[in-house]
Amino acid sequence: MxxxxxxxxxxxxxxxxxxxxxxxxxxxxxxxxxxxxxxxxxxxxxxxxxxxxxxxxxxxxxxxxxxxxxxSITSLLGHYLDLLDQGAYEKSGDRIYLRELARDTAPQQIIGAIPDEVPSTLQAIHINDAPGLVDLAPLTAAPNLRRLHLNRSTTADLTPLRDLPVESLRITLDNGNLTPLTAHPHLASLDLTTTAPADLTPLRTVPHLRGLDLSGADVPDPTVLADLRYLSLTARQWTTLLNEGTVPPTLTAARLADADATLDDALAWAAGLGLDTESTLRLTGTLKTAGG
Structure with missing residues (x-):
């Protein structure tokens, strides 16, 4: 919604x-x-x-x-001339196709689990379905890590992220301790789920945080930064912000995260945000597929 x-x-x-x-x-x-x-x-x-x-x-x-x-163009053309001299090409009609050697490059992105040896080139990792608490310390071997997403996985300590340039972070936190993110200079987007109440105070010191999803977090005080661009909350969390008048005025996109929210719920929520809901179009009917 x-x-x-x-x-x-x-x-x-x-x-x-x-x-x-x-x-x-x-x-x-x-x-x-x-x-x-x-x-x-x-x-x-x-x-x-x-x-x-x-x-x-x-x-x-x-x-x-x-x-x-x-x-430069000069070095590119020189490389192509070397390939021609080496016979590293194929002809097809009036075209010539150069045979470039495959480059042995370390991965920039990993999907699955943290490997035993984390490549220094790693810039994004999606950790899926980890069986226990995820230790993020090995990721300090990737000084250019910019995206860290824990999907159906939980961690207890965000300290290893202090000195990493992570911009996009999705985590389930086994406590409410967000202190390691205090004044993080790079973090721009956070999707937070918690198993214990979380204090959002450290997030107010993050200078570039623009997107925040708290719909899976236990946050007694959902008051957030004043200059957020995107915010995702449950109906209960939105009600708190609306009642207190603390909805960020800079929002350009918002989400009502309740899976069971009805259209009427969404319209009431949108109206509370000051959106025009008078011209909402309702359609009902049956969708028939090619199979019948």
């Missing part, structure tokens, strides 16, 4: 800090394509550690961020 918004996380490139962490930029001048929606581009607006004129890949398959290719 509402609009669900997630933090749009863009990975860093390898080498790190060479290409801007964004999905597109007017300084990326596309010049070549393999006709699959992906492109090579000259990067005229690199990140701090990059070089103007470096070559990057971007496009349909680069939702997680652009990829660094080489330092």
């Amino acid at each position: 509402g609009l669900l918004v997630r933090h749009n996380l863009v990975f860093d490139t390898t080498p790190t800090n060479t290409v801007r962490r964004c999905g597109g930029h007017p300084g990326w001048l596309r010049f070549a394509t393999s006709e699959d929606g992906n492109f090579m581009a000259v990067d005229t607006a690199p990140a701090q550690g990059g070089r103007p004129g470096q070559i990057i890949r971007t496009g349909r398959d680069y939702d997680d961020g652009p990829a660094y290719v080489t330092e």
Whole structure:
């Protein structure tokens, strides 16, 4: 019953800090394509550690961020000439296809469990269905970790996250201790579930927190930051904020998280937020599928 918004996380490139962490930029001048929606581009607006004129890949398959290719057009063409000299190509009609060697790269994203050896290149991990409390300490070996999602998994200590640049965090916390997140300089989105009452005070010191889901958390005082853009709460939590007049004025998206909420419940909630519900359209009927 509402609009669900997630933090749009863009990975860093390898080498790190060479290409801007964004999905597109007017300084990326596309010049070549393999006709699959992906492109090579000259990067005229690199990140701090990059070089103007470096070559990057971007496009349909680069939702997680652009990829660094080489330092210049000159070096790219030189590499292609080397492949031709080595006979590392195939001809098909009037086209030549260069045979690039597969690059042995460490993973940027892991889905499953924390591995015995955490790669330093790791930027995102989804930990699913862990049987016991998850120890987050091994993740300190990934200094560029930006997304940590615990799915149907629980942890008891957020201390290892203090010095990690995590921007998107989804956790079930086996206590209410959010103190390790105090003044976290990178955290932008938090989906919090707790098994004990949680004090949100540390979150008020997080400078870039813009999205918050507390619908699975036991929070006696759901008062939150004044400059949130997205907030997901249960009807009971929303009622507390509405009664106290503490709904963040900067909200651009909100969610009523109760699975059993009716349309009338949602309309009453939306009206409480000051939204116009007079023109709401109700449709009833039966949907027939191709199978009958």
